[in-house]
Every structure is written in C-alpha cells, then in structure tokens.
Amino acid sequence: MKSLIRFRGGVKLPGFKSLSTKSPIQKTPLPSRLILPLRQHIGESANPVVEIGDYVYKGQIIADSNSFVSAPIHASSSGKIINIGPYTIPHQSGIAETCIVIETDGKDQWHPNIKQCDVPGSLSADQIRKKIKQAGIVGLGGAVFPSSAKLKPTREIDTLIINGVECEPYITCDDALMRTKADEIIHGILLLRRVLNPIECVIAIENNKPEAIKAVRSTLARFKEENIGSVNTIRVVPVPTIFPAGGEKQLIKQICNKEVPQHGLPYEVGVVCLNVGTTAAIYDCIYQGRPLVSRLVTITGEAVNHPANYQVLIGTPVEDVLAAAGGVQASKVDFIMGGPMMGQVLPDTGVPVVKATNCLLVKTPEKSKKQPVQLPCIRCGACANACPMQLLPQQLYWHARGKHFEKLNHYNLTDCIECGCCSVVCPSKIPLVHYFRFAKTEMREHEVKSKFADQSRLRMLARDARLERIKKEQEERKARRKAEREKKKAANQKQKQISESPKASSG
Amino acid sequence: MAILILTLLALVFGLGLGYTAIRFKVEGDPIVEKIDALLPQTQCGQCGYPGCRPYAEAIASDEAEINQCPPGGEAGVQSLADLLGRDPLPLNPENGVAEEGPSMVAVINEATCIGCTKCVQICPVDAIAGAAKHIHNVLDAYCTGCELCLPPLCPVDECIVMRPVEQTIKTWKWNNPETLKESEAA
Numbered sequence: 001m002k003s004l005i006r007f008r009g010g011v012k013l014p015g016f017k018s019l020s021t022k023s024p025i026q027k028t029p030l031p032s033r034l035i036l037p038l039r040q041h042i043g044e045s046a047n048p049v050v051e052i053g054d055y056v057y058k059g060q061i062i063a064d065s066n067s068f069v070s071a072p073i074h075a076s077s078s079g080k081i082i083n084i085g086p087y088t089i090p091h092q093s094g095i096a097e098t099c100i101v102i103e104t105d106g107k108d109q110w111h112p113n114i115k116q117c118d119v120p121g122s123l124s125a126d127q128i129r130k131k132i133k134q135a136g137i138v139g140l141g142g143a144v145f146p147s148s149a150k151l152k153p154t155r156e157i158d159t160l161i162i163n164g165v166e167c168e169p170y171i172t173c174d175d176a177l178m179r180t181k182a183d184e185i186i187h188g189i190l191l192l193r194r195v196l197n198p199i200e201c202v203i204a205i206e207n208n209k210p211e212a213i214k215a216v217r218s219t220l221a222r223f224k225e226e227n228i229g230s231v232n233t234i235r236v237v238p239v240p241t242i243f244p245a246g247g248e249k250q251l252i253k254q255i256c257n258k259e260v261p262q263h264g265l266p267y268e269v270g271v272v273c274l275n276v277g278t279t280a281a282i283y284d285c286i287y288q289g290r291p292l293v294s295r296l297v298t299i300t301g302e303a304v305n306h307p308a309n310y311q312v313l314i315g316t317p318v319e320d321v322l323a324a325a326g327g328v329q330a331s332k333v334d335f336i337m338g339g340p341m342m343g344q345v346l347p348d349t350g351v352p353v354v355k356a357t358n359c360l361l362v363k364t365p366e367k368s369k370k371q372p373v374q375l376p377c378i379r380c381g382a383c384a385n386a387c388p389m390q391l392l393p394q395q396l397y398w399h400a401r402g403k404h405f406e407k408l409n410h411y412n413l414t415d416c417i418e419c420g421c422c423s424v425v426c427p428s429k430i431p432l433v434h435y436f437r438f439a440k441t442e443m444r445e446h447e448v449k450s451k452f453a454d455q456s457r458l459r460m461l462a463r464d465a466r467l468e469r470i471k472k473e474q475e476e477r478k479a480r481r482k483a484e485r486e487k488k489k490a491a492n493q494k495q496k497q498i499s500e501s502p503k504a505s506s507g
Numbered sequence: 508m509a510i511l512i513l514t515l516l517a518l519v520f521g522l523g524l525g526y527t528a529i530r531f532k533v534e535g536d537p538i539v540e541k542i543d544a545l546l547p548q549t550q551c552g553q554c555g556y557p558g559c560r561p562y563a564e565a566i567a568s569d570e571a572e573i574n575q576c577p578p579g580g581e582a583g584v585q586s587l588a589d590l591l592g593r594d595p596l597p598l599n600p601e602n603g604v605a606e607e608g609p610s611m612v613a614v615i616n617e618a619t620c621i622g623c624t625k626c627v628q629i630c631p632v633d634a635i636a637g638a639a640k641h642i643h644n645v646l647d648a649y650c651t652g653c654e655l656c657l658p659p660l661c662p663v664d665e666c667i668v669m670r671p672v673e674q675t676i677k678t679w680k681w682n683n684p685e686t687l688k689e690s691e692a693a
C-alpha cells in the first residue's frame with residue numbers, strides 16, 4: 001500500500017464538528033415557496049423551459065441547457081410556477097439573478113416518469129453519463145462543477161478519488177452521509193467505475209471521522225461478503241486532519257503524489273475526484289431515477305437552537321430552514337453559507353438553499369464581527385509556509401495593495417484558492433485572503449476594461465478608415481463629374497467650333 | 508596604465524553601444540503606441556483632441572499634459588506618469604471631472620427618437636445602429652459612454668440618456684480592505 005504524501009502548507013483548525021453530529025439526520029418541512037436560481041453550477045446557466053402558471057411535478061426539468069459544462073434545474077417539489085424573475089441569490093454581493101419560483105401544492109408528488117430502475121447493472125457507460133447529466137448532478141462539496149463534464153476524460157484514468165475529507169470546521173454533512181448511507185456511496189462508486197474504468201478507487205476520509213471510516217469500511221466488507229459487487233480495488237484512506245486536505249489539488253497530491261498542472265484539470269494527470277455526496281446523488285439518479293432535488297445541509301453554529309444535518313429541498317429559503325432548526329437565539333448574527341474559512345456571508349435569509357449549500361453557519365457577532373487591529377507585515381514568512389498552493393502571500397499582499405496587476409500575475413494570484421490559511425497564521429492579523437479576493441476582482445475588471453479599450457480602439461480606427469474612404473470616394477466622384485463636365489464642355493466647344501467653322505469659312 | 512585601460516574600455520563599449528543603436532533602430536513611434544495603450548479609449552474628446560490616439564500623439568510631442576483625461580481618472584494619470592517618468596498631476600478640472608461609480612451607456616428612448624441620424628454620425632465607435640427616419644438603437648456591447656450623442660447634439664429633449672451598466676456576479680467587486688481599515692480607525 002502506498003504511503004500518504006503530506007501536501008505542503010495548511011493549518012490545524014479547531015473543528016467544532018460535534019455541534020452538529022449529536023443528533024441524527026432530519027428533514028426540513030416542505031416550504032410554501034421554492035426559489036430556484038437558473039445558475040447553480042459552474043458553466044452556462046440553464047434556460048427556463050416552463051412558463052408562469054405551469055403546473056410542475058417534483059423532479060420535472062424546469063430549466064435546461066445544451067452546453068457541455070452545464071446542468072439542468074429540476075422542480076424540487078410539485079406545484080405551480082408563480083414567477084420567473086430576479087431574486088437575491090446566496091452570494092456575498094446580494095445581487096439578484098433570474099430564479100424560477102414554485103408555489104408548492106403540499107402533495108410533493110414525483111413526476112410519473114420517475115421510476116426505480118430495475119436493471120441498473122445493464123446500463124452502458126454512455127447511458128449512465130446521460131442520466132447523470134439529465135439529473136442535474138454537480139459537485140456537492142461546494143464547487144458545483146457539473147459532474148457529467150468530469151465523466152468523459154480524454155485520457156485513461158488511474159485513480160478515482162471519492163472525497164469524504166470535509167476539512168472545513170463546523171461542516172459535517174459528508175460525515176453524516178458516510179455514517180448513514182455508506183452503501184449508496186459504494187453503489188455510486190461501482191457505477192462510476194463502469195464509466196471511468198480506473199485502476200483503483202480511493203475513498204479519502206479525514207481521520208477525525210472515525211465513525212465514518214468504520215461505517216464505510218464495514219459496508220465494503222459486507223459488499224464483499226454478500227458479493228454485491230467487486231470492491232477489491234476500492235480502499236478507504238484516512239488522511240490527516242489538516243485544512244485544506246480536502247482541496248482537490250491537495251488531495252491528489254496526498255493520495256497519488258501528482259501535481260495537477262496550473263489552470264489544468266485532474267484528469268490530465270489521470271485522476272477524477274468526486275465528493276461523497278455527489279457519489280450518493282449518482283446512486284439516487286441511476287437506481288431510483290431521481291434527479292438532484294434535495295441535499296444534506298449542516299445547520300450549525302452556537303446561535304442555532306437545534307444544530308444538526310438536515311435533508312433540505314433545493315430552493316428552500318434559508319429562513320425556513322433555520323426555523324426548522326429551532327430558530328436562532330441571538331438577533332445580530334452573521335449567516336454564512338459554507339464554512340467559516342471559505343464560506344460566503346449571506347446578504348439576507350430570504351435567499352434559497354442551492355446545490356452548493358453544504359452548510360449554513362450562524363455565528364454570533366462576538367466571534368465573527370470583532371476585527372483585530374491590523375499591524376504592519378513583519379516579513380516573518382508564516383503565510384508562505386501555510387499556503388497550500390505554494391504562493392507568496394506576503395508579496396501578493398504588497399502588490400494587491402498597490403494593484404500591480406502584472407506583479408500579481410507573476411506571483412500567480414489566480415492560483416490562490418482563497419482558503420484563508422495565510423490570514424489565520426499571520427501574526428500581524430492582516431486579512432490577507434480578503435486582499436486577494438479584492439485583488440482578483442480588481443484584476444478581472446482591469447482585464448475586461450483593457451479588452452474593451454482594445455475593441456474601442458479598433459472600432460475607432462475602422463470608423464476613421466471608413467470615413468476616409470467615403471471622403472475619398474466623394475472626392476473621386478466629384479473629380480469624375482468635373483472631368484465629365486469638362487469633357488462635355490470641350491466637346492460642346494468643339495461642336496460649336498465645327499458648326500461655327502463653316503460659317504467662318506463661308507464668311 | 509589603469510587610466511589607459513579604462514579609456515580603451517570606455518571607447519570599446521561606446522562604439523559597441525553606438526553600433527547597436529544604429530543597427531537595431533526601432534521603427535515608428537512606439538511611445539505613442541504605449542501612451543495610447545494606457546488611455547481608456549472612450550474617444551470622448553474631453554482632453555481637447557478628437558479621440559484617444561490624437562491625444563496620445565499630443566502627449567508624445569509635449570503639446571499636451573498628462574492630466575487631461577477624465578475617464579482615465581487619477582489612476583490613468585499615475586500610469587502615464589509612470590510610463591513617461593514624470594510627476595503625476597491632479598486631473599485638470601478644465602477637462603472635466605472623473606466620475607466615480609458604475610460605467611454608463613447611452614440609451615435611446617424609442618418613443619421620442621425622430622430618426623435624424625445625428626447620433627449615428629457622431630458615435631466614435633459605431634455603437635449606434637439605425638437608418639434615416641428610423642428609430643435608433645445603442646449597442647451596449649460597444650458604447651464607451653463618451654456622451655457625445657447627448658443633447659445638444661440630439662435635438663430631442665430626454666431622448667438619449669445615460670444609464671448605469673447593471674452589475675452582475677461577474678462584474679461585482681470585493682471591497683478594498685484598506686478602506687475598511689481606515690473606517691475602523693476613524
């Protein structure tokens with residue numbers, strides 16, 4: 001067995017995981033309204049295929065796209081489409097994007113075409129791919145990359161990594177899933193293996209989740225005993241608890257000792273990485289015929305009355321979910337979607353739970369608001385040691401402040417995964433990752449602006465050239481007309497002369 | 508002796524440099540290109556020249572100062588100063604003021620447009636489409652927000668107005684942590 005490689009950088013963080021793992025998984029009640037954004041994944045957003053007033057069943061496609069990197073959106077319960085328009089989405093900016101709103105009818109009735117598959121074993125790889133695409137499955141670890149786009153690699157795959165690391169503090173939905181639905185995950189892996197034909201499969205789990213490791217291992221043993229599928233090439237690998245061990249690149253380094261090229265994808269080094277939740281969703285879609293309409297969400301934080309993992313319908317407003325979790329104690333709190341390190345502070349609680357929502361963290365202001373006084377950088381280098389991407393945060397910080405875009409490029413700002421390790425270790429309490437998020441958006445704007453300037457320059461030149469041409473043509477026409485007129489005149493004169501000359505001769 | 512060697516060395520390098528200067532002489536006027544590359548290409552003419560390129564030429568030939576471009580703002584002046592090795596100047600208020608906030612594009616009110624084509628003719632980047640006596644349209648993707656088409660050019664009141672470009676997830680920006688720091692200190 002290969003030994004684990006330690007990735008460079010990373011930090012040890014307090015977990016706060018037990019907060020939400022004490023009680024079993026629960027279900028949030030059916031909300032009266034579901035808000036479904038058209039863009040819940042990386043890539044092209046989907047286009048509505050329903051109209052206001054339509055009745056939809058649970059699991060019916062309501063928005064779709066032909067693009068390879070995209071995913072359809074399904075109605076997560078039955079009811080009437082009451083609006084298609086802009087609603088605030090769960091994003092730091094508080095910007096509104098087009099959403100489809102369903103008024104639920106309380107029946108929660110699946111579409112009649114959605115049936116269990118009797119012969120999942122006889123499906124071809126292409127049929128499985130197609131079903132996964134139609135089911136709208138995206139990476140449920142939070143990256144929401146359309147899974148179908150990962151399943152057609154252009155080279156052979158050596159390792160399929162199933163990511164159950166879940167390294168961010170507070171979040172436990174993958175843990176809960178592995179503890180309770182290990183067989184669905186393994187069925188999902190067996191399906192994926194038929195599509196990708198990897199040499200081996202690795203289920204990576206952080207070693208702070210002994211129960212999950214035990215559950216998955218014993219389920220694997222049971223599969224073997226009962227001969228449910230060949231699980232010989234599937235193994236569970238506990239990885240050290242260090243943030244961000246679950247980052248795709250960091251995980252591939254640890255398991256396979258391979259480096260994903262800059263701006264590249266894992267398949268280029270023969271690896272495909274999928275989250276455990278995604279794998280279970282793939283099982284659901286193939287065996288039960290069910291598209292992605294709900295997901296596990298960790299609702300946690302000291303201010304939440306009943307922190308736990310909840311099965312939530314996608315599109316359920318955050319406020320409904322929080323109410324189901326017994327409400328929130330404090331009145332002034334931050335609502336974070338995701339974990340404390342990489343999550344987004346939500347603009348309000350009217351926004352819906354989306355495919356990316358793995359956690360709703362409610363933090364009391366004492367903890368999340370008090371900003372420590374920022375001191376000057378003392379060049380200690382702690383940030384560079386902590387950076388899991390081997391960047392130089394100290395340099396990036398300097399150039400982010402000065403907006404030196406070329407330098408930021410030179411120091412590979414775009415490689416920054418915004419994990420926040422550098423901010424955590426900085427003794428001067430510089431919010432480094434905030435600077436980098438800021439610099440990234442500044443840089444993007446700068447790029448857009450210079451592209452636009454180039455376009456304007458060309459259009460101006462084209463216009464000048466056109467005006468010049470028109471002027472020249474006009475002048476030429478004028479000259480030609482003048483010449484013609486002169487010719488006529490000359491001819492006239494000649495004629496006159498001719499007609500006059502006999503007179504002259506006769507005279 | 509040392510003096511002799513140094514003199515000889517100086518002579519050799521001097522000749523070498525002189526030769527390369529002639530041998531690798533750069534054609535054209537690259538400084539105009541470089542200046543033009545830093546200008547925002549709004550083509551608004553607020554600098555007093557009929558477009559960004561003519562202004563770049565004027566800067567290169569020392570006819571114009573580097574602080575005459577309001578759309579470029581103070582940041583633009585700074586980058587020009589960096590390029591030319593000059594001291595940055597505050598924007599010349601005679602040329603207008605730099606506008607903060609979202610970028611703007613022109614919109615034509617279809618109900619009041621009389622189809623006079625004046626705006627079509629003046630638009631420096633051909634961003635307005637429309638034939639004589641037909642309603643005209645601004646192509647958002649091209650409009651630089653130069654405001655040349657606004658009244659008094661447009662003979663109809665409130666027919667062409669500027670509106671801010673709508674913000675999207677792609678154009679939204681994180682706030683600057685530096686400003687947060689200041690507000691905290693205050």
Ligand code: SF4
Nearest residue numbers: 387416417419420422
């Ligand atoms: S936030 Fe970016 S720079 Fe900081 S440690 Fe993470 S990857 Fe490195």
Ligand code: SF4
Nearest residue numbers: 377378380381383426
């Ligand atoms: S950790 Fe903070 S103080 Fe140390 S080098 Fe990095 S930015 Fe500077």
